[in-house]
Amino acid sequence: MVIFGASGDLTQRKLVPALFYLARERLLPAEFTVIGCSKTPYTHERFRQKMQKALKEFSSLSAGDESLLESFTKGLFYISEDFSSAQAYGKLVEFLEQMDRERGTGGNRLFYLSTPPSFFPVIVQHLGATGLTRPKFPGKSWTRIVIEKPFGRDFESAERLSRTVTSVFEEKQVYRIDHYLGKETVQNLLVFRFSNGVFEPVWNRRYIDHVQITVAEELGVEKRGAYYEEAGLVRDMIQNHVVQLMSLVAMEPPATFDSTAVRDEKAKLMRAIRSMPRDQLDQSAVRGQYAAGWVGGQKVPAYRSEPGVSPASTTETYAALKLYIDNWRWAGVPFYLRSGKRLSKQVSKILIQFQRVPHLLFRGSGADSIEPNVLALRIQPNEGIALTIGAKLPGATMQIRPVKMEFRYAESFGAEPATAYETLLLDCMLGDQTLFNREDAVELAWEFLDPVLTRWKEDGPKGLSFYEAGSWGPAEADSLIEREGRHWRRP
Template sequence: MSDCNCQFVIFGATGDLACKKLLPALYHLHCAGRMPDELRILAFGRRPWDDKGWQDFLHEQLETYASNYQADHFADFCKHFEYVRGEIHEPESFVRLRALLTPEGAEKPAGTIFYLAIRPTDFIPVVQRLSSAGFNQEGDYRVVIEKPFGDDLESAMQLNEQLHNHFREDQIYRIDHYLGKEIVQNLLVFRFANLAIEAIWNRNYIDHVQITVAEDMGIENRAGYYDQAGALRDMLQNHLMQVLTLIAMEPPPSLEADSLRDEKVKVLRSIRPIPKSAVTAYAMRAQYGPGVVHDKHVPGYQDEAGVEVNSVTETYVAAKFYIDNWRWRGVPFYLRTGKRLAAKTSSVAIRFRHTPQQLFRETSIERIEPNWILLSLEPESLKIEIQIKEPGLEMRVRPVQLNASYRKDGEQELDAYEALLLDVMEGDRALFIRFDEVEWAWRVVDPIIKSWGRETDYILTYPAGSWGPDEATRIMDKEDHYWRNQI
């Protein structure tokens, strides 16, 4: 096990995020022998439980959400936990928390981590009360917050100012679980550890880039949040934009946190501003209607529980961005995400330019299709699509895929949250988001947000179970550009 000595406080320990992601991730780390031996976890919640009540609840959640749950590991896992009953809006609860974390005469722990698995509206009240209780800039304290980091540029700036009133930037861990995915991290190795790839990773060879995050599920029980946020804020501004920076960034001088994040910010600062008068040429939105997903009839967004009447919140967004630097100028980056689509998939599809056709003009080959690099984040795979000659006397070609699968038989996948939680415990900030990344990502999409904020009467629709609206191709630069749904 790791010898990292720290304490871990989970605010919102009985909420959806903790139950579905954090608790299973901690359990998997424990089973794999990756969790620090002395790790002490305080589950902070409102329910009137003792430790036994918490353990019963924990057992139920792990049975539901942890993969490969084994009851014989549960007793040892529970030894790490203490349940703390409290209200996040009561200062007295934080005084009690202080006494538990730093009992009189006890040796000071190497680090105390506060994971805010709570509503974004509660971030600042909790941070303020942590600071008032003495958990602030003077100690080894780390605060982990989940997206959304604001809901527009102005609110993001305000949130950051409030956070910095109580904690230093190096104490704040803004988590985007996409950055913890092994295939996303493998993108850095694929690019920078292979000279043959890096040599062609530019506008001279690459025609365009597509980034897709498609979900087959609807909004489930998140109408209260989702109807205010929409697909642009929920997914594109953060997850997809982070993947874009990893694809487009220059080689950093090292893998240190700030070196990586400096290069990502350079990408965001180089994205061409979208003119207010041309938003419709750069972005489009739509909302799912009734349809069939996996042979099951599902309702449209307007019929989901909790959605406002005549809501124009987008459940699908497609947008185009240009990066005006020496490597990428003129190469469109197409980003799209949506709910109730035909399949659940996350992918990056990079299309290369067409080859000159003169060599084959006297043959039966009518057209040579371009090469692709196809990176699937879910399920994980990495493929290169090339053209070969078909067997036979005639000169005909067909595409084949070279599969660069990197996981050997028996090798276990490390969940994104598991990787990121380990990084927090070890103080590694490389895969966490610095505020200037948040700021510039909001600056990129701000013209779209403002334009759509004025359009409150109508929104396009697409049938659930499809790949989105046909109109999504209108943002593309060329007639032979099309969305790559299958890789």
Template sequence: MPETAALTNPLREGIRLRRTPDPCSMVIFGASGDLTRRKLIPALFYLSREGMLAPGFSVVGCARTPNTEEAFRREMAGAVKKFLQLTTESDAFVEAFGKTLHYVADDFGDPKAYAMLKGVLERLDQERGTSGNRLFYLATPPSFFPVIVQHLGGAGLAKPQVPGKTWTHIIIEKPFGQSLESARDLNRVVTGDFSENQIYRIDHYLGKETVQNLLVFRFANGVFEPFWNRRYIDHVQITVAEELGVENRGSYYEESGLLRDMIQNHVLQLLSLVAMEPPATFEATAVRDEKAKVLRSIRPMPASRVPDFVLRGQYSEGLVGGKKEIGYRSEPKVAPASNTETYAAVKLFIDNWRWADVPFYLRSGKRLPKRVSEISIQFRRVPHLLFRGSGAEGIEPNVISIRLQPNEGISLKFCAKLPGTSMQIRPVKMEFRYGESFGATPPTAYETLLLDCMLGDPTLFNRDDAVELSWEFVDPILERWKQDGGKGLAFYPAGSWGPPEADDFIERDGRQWQRL
């Protein structure tokens, strides 16, 4: 096989069946940043190596740091090798990919930067045949989102170059706002220069293979959907646990906290996919309408009821994987008396016919024992137990677990008879694991989402109403916490499953957190 030919990977055959996007230039604002290095460039490299990008595809990196094109290409080649753990066999691919990269250094606040960028894009249109198609990616601190959008508009870069013939899309990273008001303001600014169908608000959780498979699981199988409602489901749990602490992002986290960082976006998005009604088609508007309906149906939580439905915690010193880790308040760039939450558990209800009175328990935290994200659908117990004295009294009810990471897959826990002459019952699991069933790793979330955006498919991106609806839910909680100061903040040792109060939080309803 020639060294630069596309690789064969059975799981990627699926995405290869899709159209190849039109040739385009992708401008990454924040090209010297962590996200670009760790996620965006490796994802683009993979797409290019798989033959998923048009030959003229080009990247223009923009950041403040002065850099030469050559040095930028070298740095990005280093990132690709490091984060994809490539061997020297891939050097030819890396070198070929490097030729698609260009660099423009300037301050995002300087209008001259956009005039220069325009010139570079026009040159690429001529030289590489990118045909006027543009994808702008805002991988910058959020305070620059409005600044860049307005400058793009001012430089005449926001609208498609030839309406009806070329496209211009913009991907906006999270966080999309810090509150309902700021999210609305940002929506207003962005829609001032771009129309909604050009805007791709990214939540990388939605690009994960298992998240998409959740829709296939629910709507391509006849067997599950009839049970997917309040008659059969006792409750739903969504856990997004991280082993890492705040690392070197203390100042960001002090402003954000866990509720904004995880629950407002990733966890509420997962919730909307689990709880949505079947859309009429698998098209962006139909799917996004149903997701928005779920968010609109979440029972509002007035600030006065927050302590009954939300628990917040913060990690203190402890052992993670046998290694001693410092507490949050000792992390760099964190206030020594900080009340910022690094853990939250939320109980909510969705007020509609399908889910009336079914609790949804959401929990997420940093410095928990392991990195794991899972959705668990717990079914009601059988109405009458035949098997008394067989160990059945204490057995757990059926659970469908959708594992998003690691070891993506789906399992069903049910009861089975223990082999032997007596009637002994034990829970067993039926499991599907991506790695085992398909023999290869799925594309990363960023590969999927970048490709979708180039193909003009916004299904897995957030629409303006969904973003605002999730802030509507989160805002009163943040407001109440602000009033309370440190009151109600529970502490947990790093490496534990959250504060002891988190167990009481669910056990007072006669339920337990899933063991993950």
């Protein structure tokens, strides 16, 4: 495995810990080898020390892991080069050959692009020019590439990047990663929908009133102000994670659980998302930016006062959208999506709100105000599923209150779910693309979000709302849903 960007944040916080967990579960062969590549001049030994330190900091090690830690880090190597220099790739070709000879790595190659997105096309083109994109032993070994998000910054740039990638790789070699899809509850969403007979019959416009998807972060932009100024919330979270969650909730059942069937259904669903007309955007899209406030008992600055951020920035750190899916199953059912930084709580959750019962039997008993059934799929934290139902309060009078039927991953299985990167890296090594994004899905997501981003850019400060850090977002986002007689449910 060749990691481009090996001295960076993602490698030490997520990739190397995920590889270590896989090794601990005996899912990696002893010959497994990582070649890290980035600019900082480390020796192999210095790189290993840095990764050992990262493993101690970012993964849960137990006393028995010491010897594995030693043998695992012996399989880590490092090349210090600039990604733009052709010489780097010549060196890489030689080093890969040497690893095949000395460590018996057998010719399979997995390239991982964990670099600033501007280097994605640069690296891909160089890999193509050196012939590293082709399997070493055709039919007997494989070569694959994992590309981190963001895949483009709009439809046009995503299409351009796709063309570069597919000029040297075949689609079956390309793994566009969205780590949300590796989370256990996200995969469980498909199991939940398609292996339980009771839910699918009511999973449609006849029984579901609306769907809410919330991906909320307590964190601000930390040290990534300059990156965020260019990206904004929609590019960073909605275009990938939130839209992916929506497509899994709403897609039709695939005929089989293989990557083509699942990804065909996701693409079909995304094609059915109604585009938001520019002149009616105010009715279906809200953007906000955090002002100073309090999060977790700490006073935090406004986005505009963060390092690397312009004091007059109009970049959104919050967005709420209302979308419709124009197909037989979902006609008329609104999907409300919201995501933001510096919100009250770190939580990702999908809520399916069912319609009220058609006839209220228990008038005057408090039951006429009873909430409809809500199915909550918690993606993080405390991964699990809960169904809210109305139940009779004990006592002589008829009083009804909502109660929850709950399933919690950790409790039911006595184990924490695997980390998302662990699942996805293993899938990639096994050649399973089901949980990775296909070119068409990425482009379709940009296609319906582009008009929103263009209009916001043109409007500048006009229409940008502010919200206090530590709140649940701007009041305008409440109005978006409340003017239709609904409300955001506190996750």
